[in-house]
Amino acid sequence: MITAGxxxxxxxxxxxxxxxxxxxxxxxxxxEGIEPDLLAQFPLLEDxxxxxxxxxxxMIEFEADDALASAAAAAARDPRVERVVICTPDKDLxxxxxxxxxxxxxxxxxxxxxxxxxxxxxxxxxxxIPDYLALVGDSADGYPGxxxxxxxxxxxxxxxxxxxxxxxxxxxxxGVNAASPxxxxxxxxxxxxxxxxxxxxATLRTDIPLFDSVDRLQWEGPTDTFAEFSAQLxxxxxxx
Numbered sequence: 114m115i116t117a118g119x120x121x122x123x124x125x126x127x128x129x130x131x132x133x134x135x136x137x138x139x140x141x142x143x144x145e146g147i148e149p150d151l152l153a154q155f156p157l158l159e160d161x162x163x164x165x166x167x168x169x170x171x172m173i174e175f176e177a178d179d180a181l182a183s184a185a186a187a188a189a190r191d192p193r194v195e196r197v198v199i200c201t202p203d204k205d206l207x208x209x210x211x212x213x214x215x216x217x218x219x220x221x222x223x224x225x226x227x228x229x230x231x232x233x234x235x236x237x238x239x240x241x242i243p244d245y246l247a248l249v250g251d252s253a254d255g256y257p258g259x260x261x262x263x264x265x266x267x268x269x270x271x272x273x274x275x276x277x278x279x280x281x282x283x284x285x286x287x288g289v290n291a292a293s294p295x296x297x298x299x300x301x302x303x304x305x306x307x308x309x310x311x312x313x314x315a316t317l318r319t320d321i322p323l324f325d326s327v328d329r330l331q332w333e334g335p336t337d338t339f340a341e342f343s344a345q346l347x348x349x350x351x352x353x
Contacts, residue, residue, distance in 0.1 A: 114200065121188075121330040123323070124162055125180035126155055128171035132179075134254075134314050141314065142255040164342040168330050170323050178205055182317035184324070185209050191327050198225075205251070205315055207231045208242035236268025241275050247311035248277065256311050259304050266291040277301060277308055 114122060130144035144152065155171075162169045170180040181199055188197045189211065199206050202219040210217055213227045224230075231239050248267040250258025269289045274280045281287065284298035291297060301308065324330060 115332060119198075120332055121327055122332050123168040123170060123184050123330050125170045125172060125177035125184070126159055127177045128155065128159075128173050132172070132176045133174055134176070137310060138256055138314055140255045140257075142253065161342065161346075164336055164339040166332055166334055166336050166339070168324065175318055175321055178203055179318040179321055180323060181206060182209050182319050183321035185215055186319040187323065188327050188330075189215050194327060203253075204235075205242065205246060205254075205317060207235065208239050208315075208317060209319075210239040236264075237271045238275065241271045243312045243315040244271055244275070244277050246315035247308050250311070251315065254314065256314055258311065259300050259308060261293065261296055261300050263292075266293075266297060270297070277312075 130142065130147065135141045135143065159169050159171055170177075170184070172180050178201070181201060185197045185199050186209070188194050195214075197215040199209060199215070199217045200220050201217065202221055206217055207226065209215060210226060210228050210231050217226045217231075218224075219226075226234060228239060231237075231242070235242065235245060237245050245267050246258075248259050248262040248271075249264050250256055269291045270280060270287060271277070273287070273289050280298075280301065282298065282302060284294040287294055287298075
C-alpha cells in the first residue's frame with residue numbers, strides 16, 4: 114500500500130478473536146480451530162508495523178472490523194480527506210461505503226466497490242447491509258440468518274424497504290419479486306427478535322476513539338527501531 118502511494122495508513126488487528134458479540138450469540142466465531150502458529154504471529158505483526166511507523170489498532174473488546182469502521186467514519190468527517198479506502202474483502206464492511214468518497218478495496222481481486230458497486234454486488238444500499246446479513250446469515254461469523262431468507266429474496270425486499278422493521282406484515286402489499294413471500298413474512302414475524310439480534314451482530318461500531326486527527330495516520334517512514342527489529346527477525350529460526 115505504501116509502495117503504491119498511500120501516505121495515511123492504519124492497520125487493525127484482532128488481538129483476540131472473541132469480542133462483545135460472543136456474549137450476544139453463543140455461536141459467534143471464536144478462536145477455536147485456529148492454528149497456534151498463526152495466532153502467535155499477530156503480536157509479531159503488530160510490533161513490526163509499529164517499527165515500520167504504521168498506526169496499529171489491536172482490538173480486544175471489539176473486532177478489527179469495528180476499528181476499520183470507526184477509522185473510516187472518523188477520517189470521513191475530516192473535510193481535508195478526499196477519499197477513504199477500506200482495504201478488506203469482508204462483506205460486512207460494505208455497510209461503511211458512502212458514495213465514491215468511502216470505498217472498499219478487495220486487494221486480493223483488486224476490485225474497488227463504491228456505493229453503486231455495493232448495490233451491484235448485494236442488491237441493496239450500504240445502509241441495508243446489516244439487515245441483509247441478519248436475514249441471509251454469515252457463516253464466517255457464526256450466525257445462520259432466518260430460514261427461507263436467501264440472498265435474492267432478501268435483496269429484493271430490502272431494496273424497497275431498506276430495513277426489515279419497515280417491511281409490511283401483509284406480504285401481499287410488498288410489491289417485490291420474492292419467492293414464497295407468505296412464508297417469508299411468517300418467518301420474519303415469528304423470528305423478529307432473532308432478526309434484531311443478528312442485525313446487532315452485523316452492525317459495526319463506528320464510535321471507537323482510535324485517533325484525534327488523521328494527521329496521526331501519516332506515514333513518515335520507518336522508526337529508529339526498525340533496523341534493529343529487522344535484524345532480530347533474521348535471527349528467528351522457522352519452526353519445522
